[in-house]
Amino acid sequence: MSSLQPSHSLIVVGAGLAGWRLVEALRRDGFSGELLLLGAESQRPYDRPPLSKQVLSTKWTIDRAELASAERLKELNVNFLASHTATSLDVDTHCVKTSAGEQYRASHIVIATGSRARTLDYSATEHVHTVRTHDDVVRLLGELSEKDEPRDVVIIGGGFIGAEAATSLATLGHRVTVLEAMERPLMNVVGPDVATWLEGLAADADITLRGSQVVLDVVADAESLRVLMGDGSSIGASLVIVAVGALANCEWLESSGLEIRGGVVVDDHLSAGNDIWAIGDVARFTWRHDPFVEELRIEHWQTANDHAQYLAAQLLSAEPSPPLSMVPYFWSDQYGKKIQMLGHPAPTDEVTCVLGSPEEAKWLAIYSRDGLVTGLIALSHPRALMMSRDLVGEHSTVENALALQPWT
Amino acid sequence: MKILVNADKCQGHARCYAIAPELFDVDDYGQSTVRGDGVVPADLIEKAKLAIANCPEYAIDVLED
Ligand SMILES: Cc1cc2nc3c(=O)[nH]c(=O)nc-3n(C[C@H](O)[C@H](O)[C@H](O)COP(=O)(O)OP(=O)(O)OC[C@H]3O[C@@H](n4cnc5c(N)ncnc54)[C@H](O)[C@@H]3O)c2cc1C
Numbered sequence: 001m002s003s004l005q006p007s008h009s010l011i012v013v014g015a016g017l018a019g020w021r022l023v024e025a026l027r028r029d030g031f032s033g034e035l036l037l038l039g040a041e042s043q044r045p046y047d048r049p050p051l052s053k054q055v056l057s058t059k060w061t062i063d064r065a066e067l068a069s070a071e072r073l074k075e076l077n078v079n080f081l082a083s084h085t086a087t088s089l090d091v092d093t094h095c096v097k098t099s100a101g102e103q104y105r106a107s108h109i110v111i112a113t114g115s116r117a118r119t120l121d122y123s124a125t126e127h128v129h130t131v132r133t134h135d136d137v138v139r140l141l142g143e144l145s146e147k148d149e150p151r152d153v154v155i156i157g158g159g160f161i162g163a164e165a166a167t168s169l170a171t172l173g174h175r176v177t178v179l180e181a182m183e184r185p186l187m188n189v190v191g192p193d194v195a196t197w198l199e200g201l202a203a204d205a206d207i208t209l210r211g212s213q214v215v216l217d218v219v220a221d222a223e224s225l226r227v228l229m230g231d232g233s234s235i236g237a238s239l240v241i242v243a244v245g246a247l248a249n250c251e252w253l254e255s256s257g258l259e260i261r262g263g264v265v266v267d268d269h270l271s272a273g274n275d276i277w278a279i280g281d282v283a284r285f286t287w288r289h290d291p292f293v294e295e296l297r298i299e300h301w302q303t304a305n306d307h308a309q310y311l312a313a314q315l316l317s318a319e320p321s322p323p324l325s326m327v328p329y330f331w332s333d334q335y336g337k338k339i340q341m342l343g344h345p346a347p348t349d350e351v352t353c354v355l356g357s358p359e360e361a362k363w364l365a366i367y368s369r370d371g372l373v374t375g376l377i378a379l380s381h382p383r384a385l386m387m388s389r390d391l392v393g394e395h396s397t398v399e400n401a402l403a404l405q406p407w408t
Numbered sequence: 409m410k411i412l413v414n415a416d417k418c419q420g421h422a423r424c425y426a427i428a429p430e431l432f433d434v435d436d437y438g439q440s441t442v443r444g445d446g447v448v449p450a451d452l453i454e455k456a457k458l459a460i461a462n463c464p465e466y467a468i469d470v471l472e473d
C-alpha cells in the first residue's frame with residue numbers, strides 16, 4: 001500500500017518551486033486527497049531564476065515568472081493560501097500554526113520553505129537591495145525607473161546572483177561594479193582553476209569586477225550612497241545590491257524537535273520521520289554517490305524539482321522506494337554566457353579541461369577526486385555537457401572518461 | 409502524445425536530451441528540437457513526461473495528449 005491514500009491529506013509549507021512542483025506531481029500521478037499549500041508571500045507560486053535574468057533586464061514583465069495561475073490551482077483542486085506564514089509545527093499532532101494564529105492539520109507534512117537572501121548589517125541597510133523575491137525585484141526596478149539615466153550600481157558579492165544582476169543591469173546601460181570578497185568570484189564553488197577561467201568574462205561585458213574586497217559599511221547621504229572599503233577608500237553609488245548567499249528558512253521549526261543543522265535534516269528518502277518530509281533549498285539531505293556519501297543542502301532549481309518528483313513518486317508508490325539518486329545540475333547566465341554544472345564537485349577536486357579552452361571562452365571540464373569523476377562544468381557547451389552526463393551518474397574513472405570521450 | 413519544443417522559451421539546458429535522447433536533439437548552442445514529427449511512441453511516453461517535468465523553462469509543449 002502506498003504511503004499516501006485518497007483518505008489522507010497533505011500540507012505543503014512553502015509555495016516556491018519545490019512546493020508547487022510537488023503538488024503538481026501528486027495530482028499528475030493520481031493523488032485525489034486534500035492538498036493545502038501555505039505560502040508566506042502574497043503572490044501565487046513563481047519561478048526565481050528569471051528574476052535576476054529576464055525580469056531585471058526588463059526583457060520580461062514579472063508576471064511571466066508565474067508558475068501557477070489561479071485557474072491551474074483551481075483545476076488541480078489545491079487549497080492555496082497566500083500570505084500565510086507558518087510559525088510552528090507539532091511533530092506528533094502534525095499541527096501547523098501560522099502567524100495569524102490559525103491551525104492546520106494533515107496526515108502528511110512537507111516542509112518546502114526554501115531560503116532567503118542573506119543580508120549584512122550596514123548603516124544604510126534600508127537602502128540596500130537584495131534579489132530573491134518578486135517584491136525585491138519590483139522594488140529594485142521601481143527605484144531604477146525613478147530617473148531615466150544610467151546609474152552607478154555597486155553589487156556586493158560576485159556569486160551567481162550578483163553576476164546575473166550585474167549582467168542584467170549593465171545591459172540596461174548602468175555602470176556596474178561588482179565587489180567580491182574572495183580573490184576571485186565562485187572560487188568556493190568551482191575551485192580556483194575554473195574561477196580563473198571565468199575571470200575575464202565580466203570585463204568583456206563592460207562590468208568592473210574587483211576581487212579581495214572588504215566592505216566595511218554602506219552609508220547614505222542626502223543624494224546617494226557610499227560604500228566604505230577596508231583600505232580606507234570609498235565608492236559612490238546610486239544603487240547598492242547585496243548578493244552574499246542565502247540562508248535556509250528553518251527558524252520556524254526550532255521548537256519542533258526536528259533535527260536542524262542550517263537546514264532541515266532528512267535522510268536519503270527526504271524523510272524527517274513521522275510522515276514529515278523536506279524538499280528543495282531547505283532540505284539538508286543525504287546524497288549517496290558511491291563511494292562518496294555527503295550530507296548537503298543544494299540551492300538550485302533542478303534539485304528542488306528533482307526532490308519534488310522523487311517525493312511524489314515515493315508517496316504514491318506501493319513498493320518501498322530506492323534512496324534518492326540524482327545528478328545535481330545548475331546553470332547560471334552571466335556576463336552574456338551560460339555556465340552549466342553537473343554533479344557536486346568539491347572546490348578542491350582536480351580539474352581537467354577536455355574540450356575547447358578558456359581562451360575561446362568555450363570549454364568543458366571534468367572534476368575528479370581519487371581518479372573518479374565527481375562533476376562536469378561547461379561554458380557555452382550545453383550539448384557536450386549533457387552527452388557526458390553518465391560519467392557523473394555512473395561514477396566513471398577519469399581514465400575511462402578520456403577513453404570514451406562521450407562529449408565528441 | 410505529440411510534443412513540440414517552444415524555441416522562444418528553450419534556453420539550452422539540454423535536460424530533455426539528457427533524459428530522452430530518443431525524442432530530442434540539441435544543437436551546439438543547446439537549442440532543442442523534437443526528433444521527427446514529435447509524435448511520442450507509446451513506450452516513450454513516461455520518458456516524455458519526465459522530460460516535460462524537468463525542463464526548467466517549461467519549453468516543452470504537449471500538442472495532443
Ligand atoms: C534571483 C535568483 C536566480 C536564480 N537562478 C538560478 C539559476 O539560474 N539556476 C539554478 O539552478 N537555480 C537558480 N536559483 C535558485 C532556485 O530558484 C532555487 O533553488 C529554488 O527557488 C528553490 O525552490 P524552493 O521551493 O526550495 O525554495 P524557494 O523558492 O525559496 O521557495 C520557498 C517558499 O516558501 C516560502 N516560505 C518561507 N518560509 C515560510 C513559512 N514559514 N511559511 C510559509 N511559507 C514560507 C517563501 O516565501 C518561498 O516562497 C535562483 C534563485 C534566485 C533567488
Ligand code: SF4
Nearest residue numbers: 418419421422424463
Ligand atoms: S530542457 Fe527545456 S530548455 Fe532545456 S533544451 Fe530541453 S526544451 Fe530547451
